[in-house]
Amino acid sequence: MNPLRNPFSPGAGSPPPELAGRQHLLDQATLTLARIKAGRSAKSFFLIGLRGVGKTVLLNRIQTLAEDAGYVTVLVEAHERKPLPALLAPSLRQILFALDRMASLSAKAKRGLRVLKSFVSAVKVKVQDIEIGLDIDPEQGVADSGDLEADLPELFVALGEAAQDRGAGVAILIDELQYLTEDELSALIMAVHRISQKQLPLVVIGAGLPQLVALAGKSKSYAERLFAYPEVGPLAPNDAAAALQEPAQTEGAIFDPDAIAEVIRVTEGYPYFLQEWGYQAWNQAPASPIDLQTVRHATAHAVERLDESFFRVRFDRLTPREKEYLRALAELGPGAHRSGDVADLLAVKVQSIAPVRNSLIKKGMVYSPAHGDTAFTVPLFDQFMKRIMPQLPTHRT
Missing domain, CATH: 1.10.10.10 (Winged helix-like DNA-binding domain superfamily/Winged helix DNA-binding domain)
Structure with a gap:
């Protein structure tokens, strides 16, 4: 088997050749985006699942869907060492400049930039690593209290109004949401609540580990009614089989049914592991069809590689x-x-x-x-x- 033709792509956030078993989630995202842009009620949502189920891949695909639907989008990743204001401010600046460029003059977009300048100036006292270039006077008295729970909703409203003025939508996608502090998550929830009340064309779509549901509920009791929490789990056997067989077939190869069954057994249907086993089985196979013996040889290589990277980086x-x-x-x-x-x-x-x-x-x-x-x-x-x-x-x- 030619390794150059290997269709499988194990890696953090790497899009698989076949996004099997996730169409219902993409359909839900498409409907949500369409309703919010049309000024109709729809919930922002957080994808919930374990590591290796493809949440980041889905966020990237949803970002593409949003852009195709006329949204200005940003995708950021939360982590333990970067506060939410520092994470969002550069991206919101990018969005507001994009909205401002849609025509020769936009009072709403320019006001959004002034509100962002106020927000950044206020929180910089607490968050030293925010540096964004805005040659514009701040909007006095708006989003400048230094209280994230008070200021972030005002900033989101200004952003949503700028998007509405342009006939566009704004989609803010945040990965690894479980790393936000309780205060940060509370502020984000309050901001989404405010734009939902005003039916502005702004949506927040996030992803996180299973504890995110409890963290959101603890932060704000109404979070369970404000957001949808679609679960992203392992693939059903038929979808897992498709994730292996269809990419192979595009390259003129196939898996034997018992080989597929063995991969599904050892990977338990988790998408990241399906890609790893598919990748190793392809490289180990002398020719098509890829058989059970080849998969068993591939297992040793897949486990060794996972131990050295996917698992080891967490263990260390x-x-x-x-x-x-x-x-x-x-x-x-x-x-x-x-x-x-x-x-x-x-x-x-x-x-x-x-x-x-x-x-x-x-x-x-x-x-x-x-x-x-x-x-x-x-x-x-x-x-x-x-x-x-x-x-x-x-x-x-």
Whole structure:
């Protein structure tokens, strides 16, 4: 098999050759975009799912759909070390300049730029790394209090009014939303609430790990009514088979049915892993059809590569105590487990490892699907922990 013709594309956010099983989510996004641009009620939404299910790929595809529908868009990624104002300000400047260029004069767009200047000037006292070039006087008394929950809604309203004035829409797409602080998430929710009340053509579409739903609800009780939270999970068997077979067929090759079944079994239908196994199986196969024996050889290569990159980059961020906690969680097997069971394996009290669990949640390694339960956010990470730490830690803290 010619590796140059390999159609599979494992990688963070890399678009797969076949976006199988996600059309219902794209249809929902298309309808939402159309309704909001037409001034009709529709919910902004957050895609919810574990690592490796393709949330970033979907955000990129939705951004394209939005641009095709006449939206001005930005896509940003939240992370632990960058505050929300610093994350958004350069992108909102980009949007407002794009709106301002749509015709010779736009009072609303220029007002939006003045409001942005006020917003940046006010928050710069707290966020030192905001630097954007705006040769314009600020809008006095608007979005300049320095209180993010008060200022961000005013900024979004100015942005939405500028878009409405141009007959356009604005789509703000934010990945990794679980990294926002409670205050930042609260401000974002309040801003979306304000534009929803005014039916302005601005939509916020985000993606995050499963804990995002609880974080949003904790931040603002009405968040569950304001947003939709479509779940992005592993692919159903038929969709997983299509994600493997259809790209191969475009290159004149096929998988044997038992080979497909084995890939689905070991990957559990998670899109990132399907791409990795497809990639390795193609490179290992002497010729088409790709058979079961080839897939079994490919598994060793796929696991080795995942251990060196996808899993290792997360493992290396952990403290020794966090590694012990995750190894104990892995010992309990797949799925969610009680915090008390993890504590029992480590021979410690639940209260003593609660800070470790909280730290792991903040790092996006685990989440709590129900009160007192803990589960991995990274599929198959339990198997990796057992490979890299074959024995349950004997050191007790």
